[in-house]
Amino acid sequence: MRARYSAYVLNKPDYIYHTWHEETRPDLQALRLIRNEKYIGLKILKTDLGREDDEIGTVTFVATYEEQNAPKELKEISSFKRLNKKWVYYKGEILAGC
Numbered sequence: 530m531r532a533r534y535s536a537y538v539l540n541k542p543d544y545i546y547h548t549w550h551e552e553t554r555p556d557l558q559a560l561r562l563i564r565n566e567k568y569i570g571l572k573i574l575k576t577d578l579g580r581e582d583d584e585i586g587t588v589t590f591v592a593t594y595e596e597q598n599a600p601k602e603l604k605e606i607s608s609f610k611r612l613n614k615k616w617v618y619y620k621g622e623i624l625a626g627c
Contacts, residue, residue: 538568550619567595
């Protein structure tokens, strides 16, 4: 989760693409579009499963960012799956109020 967040901060679309499950990931070209967000913080609120013996896991987080100089917040429950012994992002559920 933190590595993917860092990839958003550093605008590393290839890393984001390769850590996204092939069933749900967008086209690489779409990820390469210039983003207007400036990410400024990540707070992990909760984790479920995702341990060594698990095949799935979730992370609930809040990411703070600026878009057109306005502060914004994204609160999401991200689902991850183990694929070839590595964790990859599967999907996210954006939580209300953000």
